[in-house]
Amino acid sequence: MKTRKQTVQKRRPGGAGGETHQTAGGEVPVLTTQQGTPVSDDQNTLRVGPRGPAALEDFHFREKIFHFDHERIPERVVHARGFGAHGFFENYRPLADITAADLFQRGGEKTPAFVRFSTVAGNKGSADLARDVRGFAVKLYTKQGNWDIVGNNIPVFFIQDAMKFPDLVHAVKQEPDRDFPQAATAHDNFWDFISLMPESMHMIMWAMSDRAIPRSFRFMEGFGVHTYRLVNAAGKSTFVKFHWKPKLGLQSVLWDEAVKINGADPDFHRRDLWNAIQSGSYPEWELGLQLFDEKFADEFEFDVLDATKLIPEEQVPVRRVGRLVLTRCVDNFFAETEQVAFCTNNIVPGVDFSNDPLLQGRNFSYLDTQVKRLGGPNFTHIPVNAPKCPFHHFQQDGHMPMMNPKGRVNYEPNSWGGALGGPRESPEIGFRSFPAEEQGPKVRERSESFADHYSQARQFYISQTQVEQGHIANALIFELSKVERLEIRTRLVSHLPHIDAKLADRVAKGLGFRENIQTIQAAKKPAAHLKPSKALSIIQNGPASFAGRKVGILVTDGTDRKLFDALRKEIEGEGATIEVVAPVVGGVTASDGSLIEAQQKIGGGPSVLYDAVAVIPSGKGCESLLKNTAAKNFVCDAFAHLKFVGYVEAAMALFEKAGIAADLDDGFVPLAKPRGPATFVESCRKLRKWEREKTMTV
């Protein structure tokens, strides 16, 4: 019998109408329908005569169009825009004293993982650099089932009770009559809701900080947010908060950069992760545990069940217990990233929930939404969602089951005996809930211990450097300036004196308020004694090196080849990468006549896409840049975004033209000097020349 590959037709380059026909042959397999029927012509529908009506019996056309018509599934109601990758979690040493979770029992053991990063508010096609919380969802395929840590890059949340989640999400997403703004909090409905929800003030400080505009998924922290439990084999429970600490340190962009990146490369974050993994520079985080007991929980000044509060690392240090490494991009975005289903209630023996009312609501919500999003109850059969350990149960049928149990028995107890009878429960290794003692009247009531809405907002604010405090103020001014109704702006600002009087003044001034701010009545008087926590600042948790970052090098014809090579060597030696930006993407002819290949033309590679830039034109080449608006913006923005700039003397003419020559500071590093490239890369480790910001009005 001939195989399909052998029954090939002769290649036909063109049809009677000039259409292209590419045909199978050699290694190229034969196109078939979903039923496996070989297809002879994929360009033309079956019709009566070449100019006649279509025939209904054209099963290939009907199947192809039918399938296409059904390609879309509902996007996630929140966190619609996301990007995922595979990797592993490696446990450092046994943690049997605190948890029976199998993945923590042996040092050095690796557990497969899938991670999806996301924004919350925007639609699936929205831009990556929206001011927003980032989802940080981790699925760990352990030997005792899938464990999902469905977290964010911010350790607290807007609301305390899941009852308010639909309202929060309605308020933040596009307004329902006009369907805008997309992926933006800067609108009336969001701030109207927030200004009436004092419990959101701590989260608002985070969301207005640069945490909400990260430079890369690779440079942000992750948090499980809620208090969970770890339970050891003896049944002893320890409370825990989960942290992910990025190996490359924290880094964010500036707001003006974020706005411009969204235009220049709306896929900036996903491209960054894709490129890092594809180039073998695997992103890595350490898993940190904040462990505490009932006694600490009782004595802590806030309720550990309140998701609008964190536990400062100074009070409970973060113990690093393992590392998460992303090593493989998906083969197919839809199959894996779109269909992956994270659920907070996917936990394993040795892990348990707390009574956090937000967490309890989430435990219902994820499964519920996924039945609709993925079209039925069998989404655990999709490979990315299926456990990688053996699993056996009697659940069956529903839409599209891929693995209904074999055999006659689909119930228990049964008397078929042995393997014929199918799986049975295991009192020894089966999941057991921690037997927490619960009692009390059935009520709809928020605990009084949740009433302090401002103290930690204040603590977060005073933990920031002056630069970061300025960014929070500016973000509030920007956001509220987009709010049309004055009373919403005023109401929001009236919360701020509880956080910081100077912040309130600054925002009021920035909005042009003419009257004094009235302070809103607090449910509980904020505490002023909480000390700053260094862990809450981005700038104080930056990287030790420039590794993982990217430099844009602007070149022209005549660029000094030796300098270019020396610069590249220095940057790559640091573990960073370069991208060459040239007047045309075909590259330039260097001083020695060699070709320097370019990855971007100047307009396509604005400086916002890079962590630092070098400007190394030849004298003549620079002259040709003086009328190039993109070249002027390149250096002007690099200056305004506080970047380190390596340059050669010839670039001064461009700096003049861009209006920055008189203001150069030591963030501009001359490259022609001895050790010029090395000095430049050493400076870049600081990421930005923050002092420059003081000389500018933002």
Ligand code: HEM
């Ligand atoms: C601490 C608070 C919260 C965090 C950290 C959080 C985190 C996340 C993350 C990371 C995702 C994206 C999952 C993915 O990548 O597929 C997500 C999706 C979602 N979240 Fe939350 N969320 C929070 C609160 C809530 C609450 C209170 C609810 C509802 C009561 C909720 C409902 C949802 C829903 C319905 C989805 C879409 C899930 C899907 O379609 O797969 N979330 N959340």
